[in-house]
Amino acid sequence: MLTVPAHSPARPAPTGTALKRPTRRSRLAGEQRLRNLFARLNAKRHQKQTVTTISELLNASLRQIRIPTLPRISYPAASTPNRAARLSARIRHKDCEQAMRQDISLEKLDEPDGTDQATRRKALAAGSLAHGVHDGLTDVIYVLLPIWQAAFGLSYAQVGLLRGAYAGMMAGFQLLASRGARRWGRQALLVRGTALAGFAYLLAAQATDITLLLLALMIGGLGASTQHPLASALVSDAYDGSGRVKQALAQYNFAGDIGKAIIPGLTGLALVYISWQTNATLLGMLGIAAAFALWLLMPRTQAHDKAGKKAGSADKTGSTSGLMALIATGTLDSGVRMGFLTFLPFLLQSKGANTEHIGLALSLLFIGGAFGKLFCGYLGARLGPVRTVICTELLTAVLILLALVLPYGALMLVMPLIGVALNGTSSVLGGLVPDFAPRDRRDRVFAWFYTGTVGGGALAPVLIGAISDQAGVNEGLVVLACVLLLTLPLCLVTYNGMKGLTRR
Numbered sequence: 001m002l003t004v005p006a007h008s009p010a011r012p013a014p015t016g017t018a019l020k021r022p023t024r025r026s027r028l029a030g031e032q033r034l035r036n037l038f039a040r041l042n043a044k045r046h047q048k049q050t051v052t053t054i055s056e057l058l059n060a061s062l063r064q065i066r067i068p069t070l071p072r073i074s075y076p077a078a079s080t081p082n083r084a085a086r087l088s089a090r091i092r093h094k095d096c097e098q099a100m101r102q103d104i105s106l107e108k109l110d111e112p113d114g115t116d117q118a119t120r121r122k123a124l125a126a127g128s129l130a131h132g133v134h135d136g137l138t139d140v141i142y143v144l145l146p147i148w149q150a151a152f153g154l155s156y157a158q159v160g161l162l163r164g165a166y167a168g169m170m171a172g173f174q175l176l177a178s179r180g181a182r183r184w185g186r187q188a189l190l191v192r193g194t195a196l197a198g199f200a201y202l203l204a205a206q207a208t209d210i211t212l213l214l215l216a217l218m219i220g221g222l223g224a225s226t227q228h229p230l231a232s233a234l235v236s237d238a239y240d241g242s243g244r245v246k247q248a249l250a251q252y253n254f255a256g257d258i259g260k261a262i263i264p265g266l267t268g269l270a271l272v273y274i275s276w277q278t279n280a281t282l283l284g285m286l287g288i289a290a291a292f293a294l295w296l297l298m299p300r301t302q303a304h305d306k307a308g309k310k311a312g313s314a315d316k317t318g319s320t321s322g323l324m325a326l327i328a329t330g331t332l333d334s335g336v337r338m339g340f341l342t343f344l345p346f347l348l349q350s351k352g353a354n355t356e357h358i359g360l361a362l363s364l365l366f367i368g369g370a371f372g373k374l375f376c377g378y379l380g381a382r383l384g385p386v387r388t389v390i391c392t393e394l395l396t397a398v399l400i401l402l403a404l405v406l407p408y409g410a411l412m413l414v415m416p417l418i419g420v421a422l423n424g425t426s427s428v429l430g431g432l433v434p435d436f437a438p439r440d441r442r443d444r445v446f447a448w449f450y451t452g453t454v455g456g457g458a459l460a461p462v463l464i465g466a467i468s469d470q471a472g473v474n475e476g477l478v479v480l481a482c483v484l485l486l487t488l489p490l491c492l493v494t495y496n497g498m499k500g501l502t503r504r
Contacts, residue, residue: 119238120238120239120248122297122298123234123235123237123238123239123298124235124238124239124248124251124252125297126231126234126294126297126298127231127232127234127235127252127255128235128251128252128254128255128256129255129290129293129294129297130190130194130227130230130231130290130294131227131231131252131253131255131256131259132255132256132258132259132262133194133197133259133263133286133287133290134194134197134224134227134256134259135256135257135259135260136259136260136262136263136264137197137198137201137220137224137263137283137286137287138166138167138170138224139260139263139264139341139362139366140263140264140267140283141162141163141166141217142163142264142341142342142344142345142362143264143267143268143271143345143355143358143359143362144267144276144279144280145159145162145163145342145345146345146346146349146355146358147271147276147355148162148213148276151276152209152210152213154210155465155469156343156346156465156466156468156469156473157462157465157466157469158210158465159342159461159465160342160461160462160463160464160465160466161214161462161465162210162213162214162217163338163342163458163461164458164459164461164462165214165217165218165221165458166217166218166220166221166224166458167221167338167454167455167457167458167461168221168455168458168459169217169218169219169220169221169222169224169225170221170222170224170225170454170458171225171450171451171452171453171454171455171457171458172225172451172455173221173222173225173226174225174228174229174447174448174450174451174454175229175444175447175448175451176225177189177193177225177226177229177230177447178229178230178233178443178444178446178447181229181230181443186230186233186234186298187294187295187298189226189230190226190227190230190231190234190294190298191291191294191295191298192223192226192291193222193223193224193225193226193227193230194223194226194227194287194290194291194294195223195287195288195291196219196220196222196223197220197223197224197287198223198283198284198285198286198287198288198289198290198291199219199223199284199287199288200216200217200219200220200223200284200287201216201220201280201281201283201284201287202280202281202284202285203215203216203219203284204216204217204220204280204284205277205278205280205281205284206277223287225454228446228447228450228454229443229446229447229450230443231252232249232252232430232433232446232450233442233443233446234298235248235249235252236248236249236434236442236446237442245434246377246431246434249427249430249431249434250373250374250377250427250431253373253426253427253430254370254373254374254427257366257369257370257372257373257423258370260366260369260370260423261363261366261367261369261370263283263286264359264362264363264366265359265360265362265363265366267279267283267359268355268356268358268359268360268362268363269356269359270282271355271356271359272355272356319436319496319497320497321493321496321497322436322493322494322495322496322497322498323436323437323445323497325490325491325493325494325497326429326432326433326436326449326490326494326497327448327449327452327453328452328490329389329429329487329490329491329494330426330429330430330449330452330453330456331452331453331455331456332456332483332484332486332487332490333393333425333426333429333453333456333484333487334426334452334453334454334456334457334460335456335457335459335460335480335483336396336400336460336480336481336483336484337422337423337426337457338456338457338458338460338461339457339460339461339463339464339476339477339480340400340422340477340480341362341365342460342461342464342465343461343464343465343468343473343476343477344361344362344365344403345358345362346468346473347403347404347473347474347477348361348408348411350473351407351408351411352408353408357408360412361411361412361415364412364415364416364419365415365416365418365419365422366419366423367416367419368415368416368417368418368419368420368423369419369420369422369423369424370419370423371416371419371420372419372420372421372422372423372424372427373423373424373427375420375424376388376392376420376424376425376427376428377427377428377431379391380428380431385428385431385432386491386492386494386495386498388428389425389428389429389487389491390488390491392421392424392425392428393425393484393485393487393488393491394484394488395421396418396421396422396425396481396484397481397482397484397485398481399414399417399418399421399422400418400477400478400480400481400484401478401481402414403418403477404474404477404478426453429453430449432494432498433445433446433449435498436497460480464476464477464479464480467479
């Protein structure tokens with residue numbers, strides 16, 4: 001009796017034929033067919049288990065993600081049947097991890113608009129440098145005005161004209177600067193404007209009469225017109241979407257007051273030892289050096305501006321009447337500040353102060369103003385920006401009247417407090433501008449705001465100078481204190497224009 005081997009399938013013998021012994025070739029072919037069948041079954045079973053395992057591992061890995069690092073996935077032996085399955089799972093996980101890093105970067109998780117911290121810090125540093133240098137070059141004029149009056153025999157009206165020429169050019173070209181930035185770029189225009197402001201002092205050092213001095217100050221005001229709209233919009237756009245716009249603008253304004261404190265103070269001390277022409281030359285070199293530093297420091301790309309401008313129409317902003325009231329408040333406040341700073345040296349001279357004492361008084365005033373930015377920001381977070389402006393305007397009016405009756409020694413002690421009230425208001429007003437400006441028009445709204453504020457600062461010295469020529473410096477300062485009372489109803493209009501806004 002014949003026996004069929006276990007590894008070979010049995011076939012029924014045909015009827016009428018005798019059984020034949022299977023050959024070696026047919027037996028090997030049958031074994032190969034069985035191996036192929038078992039291999040296909042195992043492959044299907046492994047493929048099903050592998051797919052299930054990878055999906056489970058990916059779901060588990062997504063649930064275990066922690067910022068800022070992605071955890072490594074472990075592959076237990078029970079869930080991975082063989083080496084090929086483990087290798088496949090690792091390859092697929094690496095592809096998934098790479099895609100996640102491209103689509104959801106750590107910077108974008110932290111910053112909604114995709115701007116990294118390094119770009120923000122560079123933008124804030126560039127804006128702060130520009131603000132500090134430009135404000136220092138602008139306010140150092142107050143130290144030089146008494147010297148120019150004595151050197152060229154100027155009247156009070158001519159002194160106000162010199163200050164007004166610089167401020168008038170700075171105010172008149174703010175809007176053109178914001179438009180020019182769209183054509184030539186913020187970096188190029190801000191760098192050229194800073195260099196032009198430095199060149200103006202080099203030209204002023206060569207002045208032998210009031211004509212050339214007036215021309216130099218007009219050129220300096222033209223260069224300074226690029227700073228406020230471009231640098232403030234640069235900082236505001238860089239921090240847009242991070243929830244720290246007002247804090248960044250406060251630091252930007254604080255840097256401006258640091259420049260106001262350092263540059264006029266050092267100039268006042270240097271005038272004791274060197275001539276005003278040498279001082280003007282050094283100031284011009286400072287402006288040109290700052291322009292070179294801005295060229296190196298300012299970020300080259302403004303990709304976030306385009307993204308912000310596309311979404312700008314969806315921003316919720318304050319009313320137009322509130323914006324107009326805000327600009328009017330800033331204009332009056334700036335006019336009073338510039339008028340007081342212009343004629344404060346002459347008030348100090350009437351109390352017996354010399355050039356060195358005037359420089360020290362202005363330094364104390366600007367140091368108080370720098371801390372006033374921080375203090376008013378803290379006060380605005382507690383009382384609200386509009387209430388803070390009302391308090392600071394009333395305090396400024398009282399302190400201006402107090403400065404008229406105090407002797408020189410007591411006035412020097414009160415000077416930092418005057419700086420807190422005088423300069424702190426502008427920081428609160430500037431921080432309200434983004435609440436009234438959509439992203440696609442922010443540079444223009446800043447230009448309008450600073451055109452009003454700088455324009456008020458340009459007109460006030462001329463008017464107060466004319467009043468001082470007729471009635472005296474003290475009477476002109478009394479008029480400034482009374483003008484501040486006009487800002488109180490404007491603050492209420494600004495407050496009504498902000499109703500319905502989410503506080504940022």
